[in-house]
Amino acid sequence: MKYLILIYSNPESRAIWERFSPAERAEGLGAYEALDQELTASGEMIASEPLDAPAKGKRVHVTEGRTLTTDGPFAEVKEYLVGFYLVECADEDRAVRIAAKVPEAFMGLVEVRPVIDMAALA
Template identity: 35%
Template structure:
């Protein structure tokens, strides 16, 4: 079964980190990606641009309304994701516990709802 690991973090923290702290963070995520890849669990991953570059679309009176910025103003922002393959939720949670984001943010784990087609 596939699970989406949604990474929420304070996107203003990265620019305030020292180059050494940033290098440690990059190395931690690199090691996590390597472990997922070697195990065959990694399906996909991505890092998102900052929320000030987001565009929100909703319908208003039946017509698309396009707004700059995120839908909600929150302390933590969706900053990236991992799509993994795991036999069950317990295995997905075990991978999540190893994700570097849990040390400085929140990871939401959601099973993928298979679409029939």
């Protein structure tokens, strides 16, 4: 089954990151690198990407055949999406174990959601 592991940030977690020394930042990034390698080796990795700042996003709205865009951010929110892992693994328990290895998990900023199998709905 596929699971999307969503990684969030907020002002508190951002402030912690900014206070890290270069060595601490390297260690944090190393945790992602190690997780990427583990998931690639196990065959569970489908995709993993960091996301740019919400302010760099665009909202897309189509009305009367015209496409309109608005610069982000779109809402005043406390937490915002900063990255994800898309994995295929045996079950939700395994997805949760993977999510627990994401550094932001210590702050409760990681979410696991199952991906709907559209073929099964047909």
